[in-house]
Amino acid sequence: MKICAIILAAGSGRRMKMDTNKVFIKFDEQSAVVRCLKTFEATGLFSDMIVVCKPEERETIERKANKYVKSMRCIFCEGGQERQHSVANALPLVSEDTDIVMVHDAARCFVTERIIRDCAASAIRCGSGVAAIPATDTIKRTKRNVVEETLPREELVCVQTPQAFSRELIMRAYAQAEEDGFLGTDDASLVERICSEVHIVAGSPDNIKLTTRADVEQGADIARKQQMSDIRIGNGFDMHAFAEGRKLILGGVEIPCAFGLDGHSDADVLVHAIMDALLGAARMGDIGGLFPDTDPNYKDIYSIDLLKEVGSLLTKYGYCVINIDSTLIMQKPKVMPYRDAMIENIANALGMPRSYVNVKATTTEYLGAVGRGEGAAAQAVCILQKKRH
Ligand SMILES: Nc1ccn([C@@H]2O[C@H](COP(=O)(O)OP(=O)(O)OP(=O)(O)O)[C@@H](O)[C@H]2O)c(=O)n1
Numbered sequence: 001m002k003i004c005a006i007i008l009a010a011g012s013g014r015r016m017k018m019d020t021n022k023v024f025i026k027f028d029e030q031s032a033v034v035r036c037l038k039t040f041e042a043t044g045l046f047s048d049m050i051v052v053c054k055p056e057e058r059e060t061i062e063r064k065a066n067k068y069v070k071s072m073r074c075i076f077c078e079g080g081q082e083r084q085h086s087v088a089n090a091l092p093l094v095s096e097d098t099d100i101v102m103v104h105d106a107a108r109c110f111v112t113e114r115i116i117r118d119c120a121a122s123a124i125r126c127g128s129g130v131a132a133i134p135a136t137d138t139i140k141r142t143k144r145n146v147v148e149e150t151l152p153r154e155e156l157v158c159v160q161t162p163q164a165f166s167r168e169l170i171m172r173a174y175a176q177a178e179e180d181g182f183l184g185t186d187d188a189s190l191v192e193r194i195c196s197e198v199h200i201v202a203g204s205p206d207n208i209k210l211t212t213r214a215d216v217e218q219g220a221d222i223a224r225k226q227q228m229s230d231i232r233i234g235n236g237f238d239m240h241a242f243a244e245g246r247k248l249i250l251g252g253v254e255i256p257c258a259f260g261l262d263g264h265s266d267a268d269v270l271v272h273a274i275m276d277a278l279l280g281a282a283r284m285g286d287i288g289g290l291f292p293d294t295d296p297n298y299k300d301i302y303s304i305d306l307l308k309e310v311g312s313l314l315t316k317y318g319y320c321v322i323n324i325d326s327t328l329i330m331q332k333p334k335v336m337p338y339r340d341a342m343i344e345n346i347a348n349a350l351g352m353p354r355s356y357v358n359v360k361a362t363t364t365e366y367l368g369a370v371g372r373g374e375g376a377a378a379q380a381v382c383i384l385q386k387k388r389h
Pocket residue numbers: 008009010011012013014015016022023052079080081082083084086104105106107108209210211
């Protein structure tokens with residue numbers, strides 16, 4: 001399946017009344033157009049992207065695209081007088097083996113991966129997928145300030161972008177509109193003229209189009225909300241039996257003891273619980289899957305080294321560890337004197353401040369296997385934040 005994105009950035013922003021193109025307005029130090037490029041890139045759905053821009057702004061946008069768009073072929077074309085003309089300029093550049101074309105306004109810079117995916121899925125399934133939200137105001141048709149009709153709100157939606165169509169459908173729609181001299185304000189209105197079923201996909205009230213100055217203020221709030229929203233919680237648990245002739249390693253610290261914990265690695269139950277919490281929060285499986293106990297490479301391995309690997313994976317996928325809380329559950333020996341050294345090892349392995357890592361210890365009051373001194377357990381929770389691309 002080959003999907004091509006057309007990103008429209010060639011507008012004149014008359015209603016915004018600014019000196020610069022509104023697609024260069026920054027939210028969280030990222031311009032609107034860059035936010036769009038990064039969100040489209042993050043979906044991993046596209047093979048090609050056509051960015052429509054003004055010739056004098058091409059160099060700036062091309063530099064950003066070269067930096068952030070890595071997984072698809074990126075080409076540039078000049079905009080036209082109206083939005084529709086800009087799309088019409090891009091369509092001949094869509095390669096013939098493309099299945100789906102998705103058009104998006106760079107001015108809708110708070111679009112999410114979810115909306116993009118849903119539009120693509122709908123276009124793959126039934127030829128079209130147009131983002132929209134239900135109308136919440138009552139909408140009336142008027143003439144010279146006199147109401148002619150109140151429209152049935154339950155049938156009305158406010159249409160956004162992305163708007164995705166099969167290549168064949170959008171090509172035909174644009175050709176027909178040109179032949180008829182039809183000018184629409186979105187792509188769907190052209191497709192509707194030749195196809196009775198244009199499908200709507202859930203957009204979002206946050207998927208606003210930067211149109212007037214008021215949208216810039218609202219946009220700052222949305223950017224802040226999006227930044228805060230991808231917070232993930234994870235929990236981990238592990239338990240190992242004690243065995244003679246093994247070192248007791250907890251939180252990467254060797255604790256003087258006549259016995260240690262049994263396991264394929266160093267059996268650091270605390271670090272194992274923490275790794276599982278981190279992997280769980282990032283939805284990356286667990287340590288059993290990542291470091292199988294059948295792999296000789298992990299025989300007696302120092303678990304803090306595995307924690308470093310987990311930390312690198314999290315960084316690679318854009319996660320930042322906000323904090324970790326953990327509890328060692330063991331009857332003996334007493335481990336509190338080693339607590340600060342454990343915290344230091346864990347924080348260093350993850351490259352985070354010690355003040356965001358906590359290690360506690362408890363007994364089970366002689367209850368159960370841990371209470372009988374047969375082994376030790378640990379549990380951990382963590383919070384991760386996924387950085388915006
Ligand atoms: N000739 C045009 C007009 C618009 N757009 C793009 O289409 C999107 C939506 O258009 P709109 O909000 O109308 O943008 P402007 O033309 O910039 O604004 P205005 O209508 O207020 O002048 C924007 O990302 C804009 O850059 C475009 O590529 N080419």
